């Protein structure tokens with residue numbers, strides 16, 4: 340009985356064997372010139388919208404090297420075809436999944452579980468079926484396809500994959516996360532919906548997991564905890580990232596100004612459940628003692644707020660690295676403040692925004708890859724992954740590094756260029772080219 344229990348426990352572990360972040364072809368890069376052309380050919384927009392877009396894209400910190408689908412480069416953002424959406428996905432499959440098999444030495448027929456998440460594109464047959472066919476996977480592969488689950492879906496897929504593995508001893512799972520940008524360009528002039536065009540870019544990730552104890556020695560990390568939280572029942576939270584039509588009938592994703600606030604609320608709920616599993620007893624006791632003493636002293640909320648330590652656990656006692664969803668500069672800043680992090684902790688998320696943009700569900704794997712490429716992840720370290728997504732959802736997990744993590748991955752040719760020199764010593768390419776919109780009289784154009 341003991342032996343069976345131990346074997347079951349061993350097989351319930353979830354190891355990360357390897358992962359690949361998609362690097363689209365160089366000719367799909369979105370330079371500031373490209374953005375200028377896309378914006379000015381939209382005849383619905385005028386100087387007030389140009390000024391807004393300039394402010395948002397400069398504030399987002401996105402550089403010159405993120406990627407978009409070909410239909411946008413070919414001036415067809417307003418009339419995408421079904422094939423455009425399929426092409427964007429196929430480019431991810433053919434590059435990232437193929438590289439993952441090549442690097443890991445596993446064959447497509449070794450895969451027992453396949454989970455795919457892409458929010459805004461759900462063709463029939465599914466994208467999961469498309470991958471099975473494209474790579475010639477086995478007839479009995481358990482395939483799952485998730486859509487409409489937003490930017491936090493990669494951890495939902497991870498959760499699904501690890502649960503599916505539990506019923507299949509010594510198996511392999513492939514998790515593919517992406518977002519479909521090709522059919523999702525917003526052409527109207529509602530500010531909350533124009534923001535998405537500035538933030539979201541093409542990307543994707545392919546992640547190989549196993550519960551096979553004999554592969555433990557080849558694993559990069561082991562999954563220690565995963566917690567999923569949603570605030571979907573709250574109206575404000577539910578509508579803060581919402582696909583809808585504007586008043587002229589243009590469809591897009593509207594992002595509310597309250598989104599960072601909703602993210603912090605969902606994060607608080609998530610941490611309530613995660614903290615007790617991750618933090619050392621000494622930190623939990625310290626927090627409990629301070630909480631009780633602040634209650635006994637009937638400390639006013641103002642006093643309590645002025646000394647953040649009274650109210651917050653020190654998360655750094657439980658994890659060393661922060662792999663935060665790069666939803667936008669304001670989202671990263673809100674998380675930084677509520678977790679008491681420093682500039683080093685949020686650098687991987689901000690650099691991911693700068694180089695790749697917000698690639699939705701796959702974003703956090705680019706953040707992990709940045710940390711790995713910088714040589715930050717050492718054996719025994721724990722990395723906290725935190726995602727937010729429409730719903731509203733906050734999902735998090737903690738990995739422990741068990742193997743060598745020294746791959747430069749998608750950052751191979753550029754990791755030394757990040758972080759760029761501090762603001763003030765360089766100029767923003769968008770400001771350089773388009774600051775004139777802040778000077779011209781709206782009536783002149």
Ligand SMILES: CC(C)(COP(=O)(O)OP(=O)(O)OC[C@H]1O[C@@H](n2cnc3c(N)ncnc32)[C@H](O)[C@@H]1OP(=O)(O)O)[C@@H](O)C(=O)NCCC(=O)NCCSC(=O)CC(=O)O
Nearest residue numbers: 398399489490530531594595596598666667668669728729
């Ligand atoms: C866009 C920004 C980078 C801009 O930052 P800045 O510091 O430069 O400036 P700022 O915040 O003052 O905003 C600049 C101008 O935009 C306006 N503004 C800001 N947010 C807005 C919104 N949601 N809707 C409409 N307008 C908005 C401000 O009022 C201001 O206009 P004015 O000058 O007129 O006052 C930041 O605001 C940001 O990161 N916002 C959060 C983005 C977000 O929601 N990301 C989540 C994506 S969803 C996701 O990742 C998950 C998922 O989809 O599932």
